[in-house]
Amino acid sequence: MITTYKAAPDIDVLTSSFPIPGFGLVPINAFVLHGPEPVLVDTGAVVERDEFMTVLRSVIDPADLRWIWLTHTDFDHIGTLPQLLDENPEVRIITTFLGVGILSLTAPLPMDRVYLLNPGERIVVGDRTLTAFKPPAFDNPSTTGFHDDKSGALFSSDCFGALLQAVPENAADLSDDELRHGQVFWATVDSPWLHKVDTAAFARDLDGIRAIEPTMILSSHLPAASGSMMDRLLASLEAVPSAPPFVAPDQAALEQMLTEMTAGAGQ
Numbered sequence: 001m002i003t004t005y006k007a008a009p010d011i012d013v014l015t016s017s018f019p020i021p022g023f024g025l026v027p028i029n030a031f032v033l034h035g036p037e038p039v040l041v042d043t044g045a046v047v048e049r050d051e052f053m054t055v056l057r058s059v060i061d062p063a064d065l066r067w068i069w070l071t072h073t074d075f076d077h078i079g080t081l082p083q084l085l086d087e088n089p090e091v092r093i094i095t096t097f098l099g100v101g102i103l104s105l106t107a108p109l110p111m112d113r114v115y116l117l118n119p120g121e122r123i124v125v126g127d128r129t130l131t132a133f134k135p136p137a138f139d140n141p142s143t144t145g146f147h148d149d150k151s152g153a154l155f156s157s158d159c160f161g162a163l164l165q166a167v168p169e170n171a172a173d174l175s176d177d178e179l180r181h182g183q184v185f186w187a188t189v190d191s192p193w194l195h196k197v198d199t200a201a202f203a204r205d206l207d208g209i210r211a212i213e214p215t216m217i218l219s220s221h222l223p224a225a226s227g228s229m230m231d232r233l234l235a236s237l238e239a240v241p242s243a244p245p246f247v248a249p250d251q252a253a254l255e256q257m258l259t260e261m262t263a264g265a266g267q
């Protein structure tokens with residue numbers, strides 16, 4: 001089920017909790033930035049595209065959108081992209097050359113609807129200037145997040161996501177343990193290459209994020225977080241390279257899960 005809440009007076013969050021059997025829940029967030037040139041950040045999961053359109057209409061008329069910031073091309077981010085392009089001839093997609101390339105394998109973007117923005121570059125959309133950055137953790141090479149100068153919020157894509165047992169609307173409602181464990185676990189699943197990084201270089205990357213001093217951190221996979229939580233969020237990421245690597249369930253584990261489910265169903 002997709003619900004909404006406000007991260008700021010002019011920022012709506014559309015959120016859904018996606019279950020990972022045996023592990024917990026991952027929030028999947030999209031964001032609407034209201035203003036003279038409204039922006040939708042990501043477009044929901046493919047499996048929830050009909051519901052996403054209904055819920056989106058409850059916070060904005062999709063015909064009013066002027067921009068879609070596509071943080072990357074994964075299935076939990078591109079759900080309603082084709083429909084939004086069809087319904088609204090005005091809307092343009094902010095993405096990268098790689099984003100266009102990856103989508104050309106499934107649903108090619110019309111090139112006159114695309115705006116290519118690389119990390120470090122910025123775009124003015126109405127009363128906001130959005131500056132693209134490469135998050136320190138990501139699972140897809142097309143990924144860009146951005147900083148919005150109006151709200152001060154940092155949109156971090158998959159970075160700072162967490163696997164949770166319950167999903168509040170404010171990351172401050174998570175215990176220290178749940179936040180840290182959930183973030184570290186998510187990062188080992190989503191960015192397993194972090195186990196191979198040069199930790200000194202990674203620490204410098206994290207310092208660069210800290211220096212942005214955002215008012216909020218709006219991750220695709222974490223409840224909205226105040227900027228005051230930045231040190232905690234970064235400390236969790238810093239622990240990832242030396243954390244135990246994620247080992248996925250194998251066939252024996254799957255068969256055991258299925259047996260338990262069958263036994264449970266018979267009770």
Ligand SMILES: [Fe+2]
Nearest residue numbers: 074139140158
């Ligand atoms: Fe992703």
Ligand SMILES: [Fe+2]
Nearest residue numbers: 074076158220
């Ligand atoms: Fe994602």
